Amino acid sequence: MRTFLTIYVLVIAVTVSILGFRGTLTEKEPFEVFSDMDRQAKYKPQAENGFYLNGQNDRLPPKMTMSRGNALEMKEVFATDYTANSAAKELLLSGKDADGEFSDVFPYPVDFKLMQYGKESYNIYCMTCHGAAGDGNGVTKPYGILATSYHDDRLRDAPDGYIYDVITNGKGLMYGLKDRLSNKQRWGIVLYLRALQRSQSASLETLSTTEKSELGL
Amino acid sequence: MANIFPKWVNSVPIKVIVALLLIKTAVVIGVTYYLSPQYTRVGYAPTQPVAFSHEFHAGTLEIDCRYCHTFVEQSGHSNVPGTNVCMSCHSMVLKDDARLATVRQSYDSGEPIPWVRVHKVPDYVYFNHAVHVNRGISCVECHGKVDEMEVVYHAKELSMGFCLKCHRNPEDHIRPVEEVYNLDWERPSDPSAVKELEEFVHDWGVNPPQSCSGCHR
Numbered sequence: 001m002r003t004f005l006t007i008y009v010l011v012i013a014v015t016v017s018i019l020g021f022r023g024t025l026t027e028k029e030p031f032e033v034f035s036d037m038d039r040q041a042k043y044k045p046q047a048e049n050g051f052y053l054n055g056q057n058d059r060l061p062p063k064m065t066m067s068r069g070n071a072l073e074m075k076e077v078f079a080t081d082y083t084a085n086s087a088a089k090e091l092l093l094s095g096k097d098a099d100g101e102f103s104d105v106f107p108y109p110v111d112f113k114l115m116q117y118g119k120e121s122y123n124i125y126c127m128t129c130h131g132a133a134g135d136g137n138g139v140t141k142p143y144g145i146l147a148t149s150y151h152d153d154r155l156r157d158a159p160d161g162y163i164y165d166v167i168t169n170g171k172g173l174m175y176g177l178k179d180r181l182s183n184k185q186r187w188g189i190v191l192y193l194r195a196l197q198r199s200q201s202a203s204l205e206t207l208s209t210t211e212k213s214e215l216g217l
Numbered sequence: 218m219a220n221i222f223p224k225w226v227n228s229v230p231i232k233v234i235v236a237l238l239l240i241k242t243a244v245v246i247g248v249t250y251y252l253s254p255q256y257t258r259v260g261y262a263p264t265q266p267v268a269f270s271h272e273f274h275a276g277t278l279e280i281d282c283r284y285c286h287t288f289v290e291q292s293g294h295s296n297v298p299g300t301n302v303c304m305s306c307h308s309m310v311l312k313d314d315a316r317l318a319t320v321r322q323s324y325d326s327g328e329p330i331p332w333v334r335v336h337k338v339p340d341y342v343y344f345n346h347a348v349h350v351n352r353g354i355s356c357v358e359c360h361g362k363v364d365e366m367e368v369v370y371h372a373k374e375l376s377m378g379f380c381l382k383c384h385r386n387p388e389d390h391i392r393p394v395e396e397v398y399n400l401d402w403e404r405p406s407d408p409s410a411v412k413e414l415e416e417f418v419h420d421w422g423v424n425p426p427q428s429c430s431g432c433h434r
Contacts, residue, residue, distance in 0.1 A: 001232055008239060015247065022256045025370055030258045030337075038339035045294040056329065124281040129306075139278050143310045175305035180287045 092183055095161030095168070102161035108187055115195060118188030122196075125177060126189060134196040146173060150193055151200045163190045254374040262370035263333040267319050275400075276364040282356055282398045293345040297332055300324045335369055336360065341433050350398075352421055353391040357400045358383065364400050380432065384425035388415040391423065 032038050043049070049057040061067055068077055076082060087098050088107065097103035108114055123132070129147040131137040136149035148155070155163070167186045170176035177186070204217070250256060274280050283289060285298040300323040307317055323330045336359075338344055350356070356363065361372025373379060383390045391414055396402040405411060417423070426432065 001236075004232075004236055008236075008243070012243060019251055019256075022250070023260050025260045025262045027263055028261070029263070030254075030261050030371070032257070033252050037341055040340040042340065044340070045292075046297055054328075124283045128278065128280050128284065139280075140306060140310065145306060145309050173309055175301060175308070179299070179301070 091161070092187075095159075095164035097161070102159040102165060104159040104161065106160055106187070106191070108184065110191060114184075114188050115191055117185065118190070118192030121181065121185045122189050122192045125181065129174075133200060134193060135200070148174075150197050156197055156201070160190050160194075163193060254376040254379075258371050258376075259374055260370055261335060262368050263335065265333055265368070266330050268316060268368075270367050271363045271369055272365055272367045282363075289346045289350055292347055293343070295346040300330060335371055336375065338375060343432055343434055351394070352423055353394050353397060353417055354383075354387075355392055355397045355400065355402070358390050362400055381427065384427055384431075387423050387425050388418045391417050393417070 043057055045058070047057045048055055052059075090096060090098070091103055091105060092107040095102055097105070126134075127138060129136075129138040129140050129145050130150070131141075131147070134150040136147040138145065138147055141147070150156075164186055166174070167181070167189055168176050168178045181189070204212070207215075207217075275282065285302050286295050287298070287302075289295040300320055303317075303320045304324045307320060311317055319330055322328075359373055359375060361370075363369060363372075392402060392404070404414075
């Protein structure tokens with residue numbers, strides 16, 4: 001019995017010292033007890049696939065084709081009144097009017113909901129570099145990012161379509177965001193940016209009396 | 218007639234029973250401890266091809282999760298960003314740094330960076346990111362405090378018991394939608410605020426499935 005107990009304790013001690021405790025950081029890939037169906041040969045987003053030459057599951061559009069829209073706007077793409085080319089569509093997609101000039105017409109009805117949506121998107125994608133007030137003082141400034149301030153006459157007078165185009169395709173050092181933001185999000189940002197511009201160059205006369213008293217003026 | 222068995226044989230059965238009980242106990246405890254996801258998955262921290270620090274980008278700079286994981290709100294799959302997202306800052310910041318050589322190479326060639334996946338549920342589990350984040354379940358509930366991780370590790374076990382714990386009592390994990398990406402948010406302790414959280418479950422029609430087909434197909 002004594003021999004048994006010695007071996008028993010020894011085996012436990014060896015097991016614990018080899019396997020360690022729960023939650024220890026390790027580079028070992030998780031051990032799967034019954035891995036039968038855990039890993040199936042099927043298409044998964046952003047996964048590897050040996051079938052294709054470049055080894056990727058996600059396909060790029062074939063050459064010489066044009067996208068009709070994407071899965072995020074499925075309803076619009078498959079709607080019966082969907083038209084690939086129209087002036088309104090062109091304005092929505094590129095911010096340009098029929099003559100190819102940047103348009104000052106806003107393609108969505110302007111309301112507070114879109115403003116909120118624009119604000120949310122702005123605070124995720126733009127604030128980091130352009131700052132919460134749009135003055136170009138984002139958190140990344142000390143690290144060497146040069147971001148434009150929206151508060152000069154050039155950008156105050158620029159048509160909405162131009163600002164939309166910069167968000168879409170980028171300009172100078174800024175990369176475009178068209179792969180990440182939907183059209184609506186981009187137009188929402190244009191709207192919020194206009195609000196920021198107004199807030200930073202507002203004059204006292206435009207405020208109502210209650211607003212003035214709230215500010216203690 | 219002489220005794221066939223010596224006297225010590227009398228204690229053999231009881232010794233065998235005690236030994237078997239001890240072995241059984243050790244095996245049961247060992248299997249429970251070492252073959253459950255709390256041991257096999259938690260703490261998995263693979264070395265990534267690029268030493269991207271979530272602690273710095275999401276923690277210090279407070280860049281929103283969605284800046285990179287853009288489609289988490291619209292898609293079941295929370296995407297790993299393309300290299301152009303890295304380059305939108307790193308074309309200016311640390312643009313000649315050796316640590317980012319892989320990123321630049323990937324951007325120039327179009328070959329994706331071979332990130333090592335940390336969180337992997339079995340392929341028969343259909344987890345949808347969008348429905349969770351849009352109904353007040355924060356990233357932190359499943360991924361832990363990623364904004365404090367220099368190297369991302371598997372923080373929660375993500376076992377079926379883990380899912381069901383929340384699916385049975387969503388009110389213990391739900392939070393205001395605007396706080397979903399704020400990983401530092403703390404659950405209020407005063408009863409009126411807790412009641413408000415419980416009302417979210419009712420108001421948003423949160424009805425987490427507990428049947429098999431809710432997650433398995």
